[in-house]
Amino acid sequence: TGGHTTEILRLLSCLSESYSPRHYVLADSDKMSEAKIRYFEQKRAETFSESQFSLDRIPRSREVRQSWISSVVTTLYSILYSLPLTYKRKPDLILCNGPGTCVPVCLSAFLLGLLRIKRTTIVYVESICRVETLSLSGKILYYFSDYFIVQWPDLKKKYPKSVYLGRIV
């Protein structure tokens, strides 16, 4: 969604073509991100002509301020929905930065890893907006990600297993 998409595209801006093909996963209710992504990829194709990407949509796992109990149910549903997608793409790397959409995708990849079907490296970058506290996605994925990146020193202190590189967006 919106701010998350802008941030993640900035994160991608300096990546080499080794990080290809790129598979973007969006919430079905997200109207604006697709245009931003296509624009980004179009620009990229001007420099790297072999550039490849795809877009997939999954049901939104949680609405803002949705109740705890119904969130668990909708997230479980989203995990089940994500499994065939993650299985099909078998990504080497999942990069995410906090929208609810990323939790089921990461958990489905984590599950495939436990089942020895595909070992994916999960890299989570907490949003620049998070200075003192983690988002809910962050709090969950802190335990499931291989690398958890924060952009402010207070968070590095509170979450010692995180990586601090300064502001990267």
Next chain:
Amino acid sequence: FRFKDSLAEELQSADLVISHAGAGSCLETLEKGKPLIVVINDKLMDNHQLELAKQLHRDGYVLYCNCSTLVEMLQSMNLSALKPFPPGQPEKFASFLDKVFGLQ
């Protein structure tokens, strides 16, 4: 004017920006090098948006007030005391990932 795709044009021609504490608004404004006053909505207290605005203020990049003190701030503000906002460094992230995957 409700929901334009982008305020980039307006930002470019502005001398001063007064905004809510939304991260996108703050960062976009700072990146364009425009002086920014962030107005906090006291009624939305449980709001992680405040974290970024407060930090940016602590670091000296923005001025900060609430609705009732805005007029006073406009009268007494010192914009030259604001520090220029350095850009983020996605190249550090790329470097980090390259190391993770042994791509250096």
